[in-house]
Amino acid sequence: MIGDGTGRHVAVVDLGYGDAGKGTVVDWLCASRPVKAVIRFNGGGQAAHNVVLPDGRAHTFAQFGAGTFHGVPTHLSRFVVVDPLALAGEAMHLAGIGVPDALDRVTVDREALLATPYHRAANQAREIARGADRHGSCGMGVGESMSYALAHPDTAPRVGDCLDEGLLRHRLTLLRDRLTAELGPLDAPPVADTVTAFTAFARRVSIVDRSWTARLLRAGTVVFEGAQGVLLDEWHGFHPYTTWSTTTYGNVDTLLAEAGMPGTATRLGVLRVVTPRHGPGPLVTEDPTLRPPERHNGTNAWQGRFRFGHFDAVAHRYALDVTGGVDALALTHLDLVGAHRLRLCDGYDWTDRLPVGPPGDLDRQAALTAKLLASRPRYAADPEPEPAAWMAAVETALGVPVRLTSHGPTAADKVARLIAAAGR
Structure with a gap:
C-alpha cells in the first residue's frame, strides 16, 4: 500500500506512548490516494491527532478520522468509546474552519459504549x-x-x-x-x-450494525486509525500508567477476520525521532534539556507534563514484539534533526530487549514498570545530524524499513520511500 501494494488497507498504530504523529500520517494517506473510509478502532474522545493544512488551518482530531479534511468518511467501530457531546463540539470546530458537513459523513456502530x-x-x-x-x-x-x-x-x-x-x-x-x-x-x-x-x-x-464494517472493507481502501500508543496498551503497557484500550493491532485483526479479509492491511507503525510521553510513568531516555518546539501538546491539569526522551529503541522493540511486528515505519519530526542534539538509546543498563509476557498479568506488568523506573539508558554512537542517517539508524535498530518520512506538519511535508517491504 505504501510503495509495494502488499495490503489493500492500511492500519496506523503508534509504537510509543502516543503523540508520534498518527493524525498527520492518516491525513497524508487520505490526501495521496482514494480512501473509502477511516475506521477508528480503539480509544475515544481523549485522542488528540493534530492535522495542519498547507493553508494553516488546523484541527485536533479526537473521534473524527484524520482524513476528514479530504472528505473521507469516519466510521466509529464497536471498539471505540463514543462521546456524543465531545463529537458535537469537535464538529462545531470543524465547521468553523470550513468543514460544515463532518457529521454527515459519520457512521457509528450501535454496540459501541457511550462516554457520558x-x-x-x-x-x-x-x-x-x-x-x-x-x-x-x-x-x-x-x-x-x-x-x-x-x-x-x-x-x-x-x-x-x-x-x-x-x-x-x-x-x-x-x-x-x-x-x-x-x-x-x-x-x-x-x-x-x-x-x-x-x-x-x-x-x-x-x-x-457491525456488518457495516465488512461492507466498507469490501468497497474500497480503508485506513484504520489507532489512538494512544502500544506502550500504553491496557494489557501490555507499563501498568498502572496505561489506557483502558487495546492499542495494538488486535482490534484491526478482529474486524478484518469478521469481514473474511484477514491479513489484508499493511501494518504501519509510527514513531518520532524523539520519544515523548504525556504524564507520569516510565520514560527511560527522558532528558529535561531536550525541549523541541511543541505547538499542540503541553502540560494540562489531567495528564500532567509533556515530557521528551531520546529515541528509545528498547521500548520500541518491545512494542514491535507485543504487536507481532509491522510491515513498515513512518518516522516523523525529522525537521528536528540537526536543530537539536538527538541521541538513540540502543540498550538499558540491564538489557537491550524487554521480556513479553501473556496479556492480562498486571502484576507482572507492574513489576516491569518498577524496573523501568530504575533503568538507565545506554546510547549508541550519535547518528550524523541529517535525516538520512537517522532513517538508517532507526532501520538498523528496529529491523524494519522506514517507508514514510515526515519533515513538517502538513501532507506536503511527507515523503514516501519506495523500498522493499519487510515480512512480519
Missing part, C-alpha cells in the same frame, strides 16, 4: 482522589466507561440505546445512581438534559 457526563465526572473524581499517585488520565471518562461496562455488561449505555429514549433514560439513571452511591454527588447535568442531547446525536449521525 457521569463517566467523566466519576473519572475526574477518582483521579483527583489519587493525589500524587495519579495515573495520567485524560479525565474524559473513557476508562470509566470501560470499567463500568465490565462491572455491568447488561446495562452499560451503548450507542444503540440513543435510538430508544425510554431505555436510554433508564440506563443513564441507573449509571448516575450507582456512581453517586459510590462517589457522592457528581458534577454532571440532569439525566433529562443528557437524554435530550444523546437522542439528538442519534438523529444526526448514522447508527449501524
Whole structure:
C-alpha cells in the first residue's frame, strides 16, 4: 500500500506512548490516494491527532478520522468509546474552519459504549482522589466507561440505546445512581438534559450494525486509525500508567477476520525521532534539556507534563514484539534533526530487549514498570545530524524499513520511500 501494494488497507498504530504523529500520517494517506473510509478502532474522545493544512488551518482530531479534511468518511467501530457531546463540539470546530458537513459523513456502530457526563465526572473524581499517585488520565471518562461496562455488561449505555429514549433514560439513571452511591454527588447535568442531547446525536449521525464494517472493507481502501500508543496498551503497557484500550493491532485483526479479509492491511507503525510521553510513568531516555518546539501538546491539569526522551529503541522493540511486528515505519519530526542534539538509546543498563509476557498479568506488568523506573539508558554512537542517517539508524535498530518520512506538519511535508517491504 505504501510503495509495494502488499495490503489493500492500511492500519496506523503508534509504537510509543502516543503523540508520534498518527493524525498527520492518516491525513497524508487520505490526501495521496482514494480512501473509502477511516475506521477508528480503539480509544475515544481523549485522542488528540493534530492535522495542519498547507493553508494553516488546523484541527485536533479526537473521534473524527484524520482524513476528514479530504472528505473521507469516519466510521466509529464497536471498539471505540463514543462521546456524543465531545463529537458535537469537535464538529462545531470543524465547521468553523470550513468543514460544515463532518457529521454527515459519520457512521457509528450501535454496540459501541457511550462516554457520558457521569463517566467523566466519576473519572475526574477518582483521579483527583489519587493525589500524587495519579495515573495520567485524560479525565474524559473513557476508562470509566470501560470499567463500568465490565462491572455491568447488561446495562452499560451503548450507542444503540440513543435510538430508544425510554431505555436510554433508564440506563443513564441507573449509571448516575450507582456512581453517586459510590462517589457522592457528581458534577454532571440532569439525566433529562443528557437524554435530550444523546437522542439528538442519534438523529444526526448514522447508527449501524457491525456488518457495516465488512461492507466498507469490501468497497474500497480503508485506513484504520489507532489512538494512544502500544506502550500504553491496557494489557501490555507499563501498568498502572496505561489506557483502558487495546492499542495494538488486535482490534484491526478482529474486524478484518469478521469481514473474511484477514491479513489484508499493511501494518504501519509510527514513531518520532524523539520519544515523548504525556504524564507520569516510565520514560527511560527522558532528558529535561531536550525541549523541541511543541505547538499542540503541553502540560494540562489531567495528564500532567509533556515530557521528551531520546529515541528509545528498547521500548520500541518491545512494542514491535507485543504487536507481532509491522510491515513498515513512518518516522516523523525529522525537521528536528540537526536543530537539536538527538541521541538513540540502543540498550538499558540491564538489557537491550524487554521480556513479553501473556496479556492480562498486571502484576507482572507492574513489576516491569518498577524496573523501568530504575533503568538507565545506554546510547549508541550519535547518528550524523541529517535525516538520512537517522532513517538508517532507526532501520538498523528496529529491523524494519522506514517507508514514510515526515519533515513538517502538513501532507506536503511527507515523503514516501519506495523500498522493499519487510515480512512480519
